[in-house]
Amino acid sequence: MEIDYAKIGFKSGLEIHQQLDTHKLFCNCPSVLRSDNPDFTIKRKLNVSAGESGKVDTAAAYQASLNKTFVYQGYDSTCLVELDEEPPHQINPDALRIALQISELLHCKVFHTTQIMRKTVVNGSNTSGFQRTVLIAHDGWVETSSGKVGIQTICLEEDAAREVGKEGNTVIYRLDRLGIPLVEIATEPDIKSAEQVKEVALYLGKVLRSCKVKRGLGTIRQDVNVSIKNGARIEIKGFQDPRMMTETVDKEILRQKKLIEIHGLVKGVKDYGLSPIDLTSIFRNTECNLVKNSLVKGGKVFGAKLPGFFGLLGLEFYEGKRFGTELSNYGKAHAGVGGLIHSDEQLKEKYKFSDKEISEIRNSLKVKDKDAFVLVVDEEKKARKAVDVVISRANTQINIAVPSEVRNALPDGSTEFLRPMPGADRMYPETDLPLLKISQDLVNDVKRTLPKLHDEVEADLKNRGLTPEMVKLVLSEDMLEEFESLLRIYDNPNFVVKALILWPKEISSKEKLSDKQRSERLSVDIIESILQKVAEKKISESGVKEVLEKLAKGSSLDESLSVKKEGGDIRKLEERVLKLIKEKPGLNANAYMGLVMAEFKGQFDGKVIMETIRKFVK
Structure with a gap:
């Protein structure tokens, strides 16, 4: 898979999140993950709030729309700060010192006065509904075989609670990880190839391991931001295995190139303001087991026409991933459905649809020669919502080549939709703590005692x-x-x-x-x-x-x-x-x-x- 990165206008930057080997960031509780049975649980719902700009962040609004309930498991080592029942303590000085060491090793300039901020998080991973984070340093660099890559910022923040289970619309978290200090390193978008992404990630890993950081599975998390000319910034989460870094980046490039191609084919299509249509009656005597089994359980079949998308849902981004897969991922993420059926699939061979059923679908949805259609089979509320989401995503494709979003890295190097891209609206000042002042004496002492790389x-x-x-x-x-x-x-x-x-x-x-x-x-x-x-x-x-x-x-x-x-x-x-x-x-x-x-x-x-x-x- 040969890619001319310069020709396609490739840009990339990394975000590294590394746990530090100290007690928690805003309390004195130990940073130890527990495997024994919890001592207590609490249940909460989290509500979204406006950020400093007065607006609700897009990603936060999306999470709130899922209407989930959160259960938190705690131990005798859990304190009131972690339960959001007590104000945070002063920042952990050991964690601050390690963050300063990392800043110096990466040639960064330290902020001597800085504001601890709250970052809105409503996926349940923080009991407070926000994550505390503070800028420590900026404007550093690392040297690579392809030139310097800038270090944009270094932050110190608290880790989230860890998810340990799901039961329907309830997510279960454990509070042992919540509050463990994390250093976040964000590079500038100076990385010019997939191999350079890997080189920078491995070098930053060596710098981090020179300092007092935690080691082992789950102690470091890497995200990569990728864009190409006429595309958009995509943040890929869970980007862990160095062996998969180049493949993950290259597959994202191919995905964006195909989305740009699809946009060019449909950008003149009119948005007809379509809505999901109930097609359940068509399948009263169906031979399709997928549909039959769902209907027996009280499910429904909803569908919609996608004007101008004929042949495009089956367009392959790379092996195993098509535009239809992309739409299916949206339905799964927003509505919790298992997937969707679309007109570019082999409907008779794969699903045992009859000619009569296919004809009735096309007639009911008023599908023309240049149109595609999608079907979702599930509980009525979920199926209707999933089709609505797919219509919205198709309309977005008409107007925007590549929507900016956060995606999840999968083991095979592909990615799937995770949530909308967060914006500045999610940040506002921490009101329970004063400004953080970092003295020059402390910085000088850190410089004198820097660990070897x-x-x-x-x-x-x-x-x-x-x-x-x-x-x-x-x-x-x-x-x-x-x-x-x-x-x-x-x-x-x-x-x-x-x-x-x-x-x-x-x-x-x-x-x-x-x-x-x-x-x-x-x-x-x-x-x-x-x-x-x-x-x-x-x-x-x-x-x-x-x-x-x-x-x-x-x-x-x-x-x-x-x-x-x-x-x-x-x-x-x-x-x-x-x-x-x-x-x-x-x-x-x-x-x-x-x-x-x-x-x-x-x-x-x-x-x-x-x-x-x-x-x-x-």
């Missing part, structure tokens, strides 16, 4: 003798500080990584230990004690893994260290080997091995004995 740390670890595999383990597990600490006790970098990370991971998996069991039985403090014994030559390197295995099975540290096979006194062994060499000089290593093993009778592993002998016998 990920690439610098990686190069340093390699220079210290770590293999690429061990470097990857230290960085991916975010255990650099622990590694440095243990290395001061026992100066063998690769062995320290094995004892700290590799073997505990392998053993925990084999023994099926929970995270809690692993943290208790194979903690860094326990591993430090074991390495201290190795440094004192009380146990050998080859005995450490067995000690860890004993610990994983529940033995105490003393019991595990006293395993004779690996745990004899190395100094005692060395003394005896030296004495034997003096008493019986000239023997080969294997001969000394037999004598030592006979004398110590299993106190030491054979490998340990041979390693000791080879120290003195060349």
Whole structure:
């Protein structure tokens, strides 16, 4: 799929949202996700309100139109701030410091006085109906192989509650994630190709991992904004997997190109002000199982003519996605229907429609040669609303080539409609907190204590003798500080990584230990004690893994260290080997091995004995 990005006027920018590893942003509650049963639940409805401009935001109005009920699950670690029953506390200073570090690493200018804002959110993910956010810095940059990409803004904001279930029109959220500090990095629309999107995203990820951020699934979220000439800005959410970044961007380009093509074919069509028409009576004796099953449950069939759209609903954007799919996604998002049927499909082969049914549909809707039609089968209210939405979307296509909107990234690189594009109307000042003042002294202190970038740390670890595999383990597990600490006790970098990370991971998996069991039985403090014994030559390197295995099975540290096979006194062994060499000089290593093993009778592993002998016998 060759695309000339310059020729099509491609523009793109990224938004990265990264959780910080501190307590919550506007209270002192821990930033820990819970898996146990909640202690209580509350139920709420959220109402939309006007922003600072006095207008209701389009995206907020859309969410409010869905009329959903929200249930929130809380714990003993949930406070009144998270329930929106108490004003927010002062901003978390640790989170602010990390945000300033990231700002400096990205060459940004800090706002020394800034206003904490409320961003209207009525999808239920915030109990208050808004998200608190504050601008920290602006006008930075990153260098890429294709030139500089500007950093527009860096914000500090609170994460949303996490959705854990749905029951009809009720959405269930858990409050453990609500309020976790997020840093948001927004680039300028300077990115000129799909590959550069990926390059910038990966670089920003390295910068973030250099600071104190959370790691693991769900701790970082990436959105990409894409537009082409004669198209519009589309924000794609859930843009996570680096392997899918280029494909997702390229497929969005193809989608916009096809929408521009369709607009060119229908832009002269008149908006007839059409409404959904009940076609249920046509299907009284239908052989179509989809329709038949819905009618048995009391469903209805509604349809509408789309003037001038003949042949366009089946127009393919790329493999598996057509304009008909686009319209279907709108019906699903706005009305909750399962999908739609349209005239560009194989109605007889796919749905078992009869010639008579097709003829009656066309007559009832007054479909002409250049027209298309759509049908929706569902509960009357949902079916009628879905057809209304499809009519509206078709009329939009007549007037606008590409409507600006927010879309959701799917695993195959395609996208689907999520909600309208939010505007400035959703923002207004936070009235419960004063202006945030960031002193130059704080900025100077942050500059003096900036962490090394990920690439610098990686190069340093390699220079210290770590293999690429061990470097990857230290960085991916975010255990650099622990590694440095243990290395001061026992100066063998690769062995320290094995004892700290590799073997505990392998053993925990084999023994099926929970995270809690692993943290208790194979903690860094326990591993430090074991390495201290190795440094004192009380146990050998080859005995450490067995000690860890004993610990994983529940033995105490003393019991595990006293395993004779690996745990004899190395100094005692060395003394005896030296004495034997003096008493019986000239023997080969294997001969000394037999004598030592006979004398110590299993106190030491054979490998340990041979390693000791080879120290003195060349």
